[in-house]
Amino acid sequence: MIEIVNRISPTKALIKQDGQFYIVSQSNIEIDPMETLVFKSDEVGNVTSWSEVTGEVGVGIDPFLRVLMENGVQYNPYDDLPW
DSSP: OEEEEEEEETTEEEEEETTEEEEEEEOOTTSSSOEEEEEEEOTTSOEEEEEEEEEEETOOHHHHHHHHHHHOOOOOTTTTSOO
16 A cells, blocks of 8 residues: 655655655656656655656656556566666
8 A cells, every 4th residue: 555655846755655665756847758757765755766666758746646556666676786
């Protein structure tokens, strides 16, 4: 189950799933195409790994958060590799 811990700004949210924290961040809407990405973070929202866990191009943060609430954060198995 996902919990929205803090809606930091209109384009950024701190969420928690199974004890792991994540930052969900939407790019600037002036960037085409806009994208929303998820990164591992600590409990206050500092990114701990810049390898994206998941994300989507062309989707804003609000619809993306709704999908996350339904499906959860899907872990990227390549996240911890050294490249």
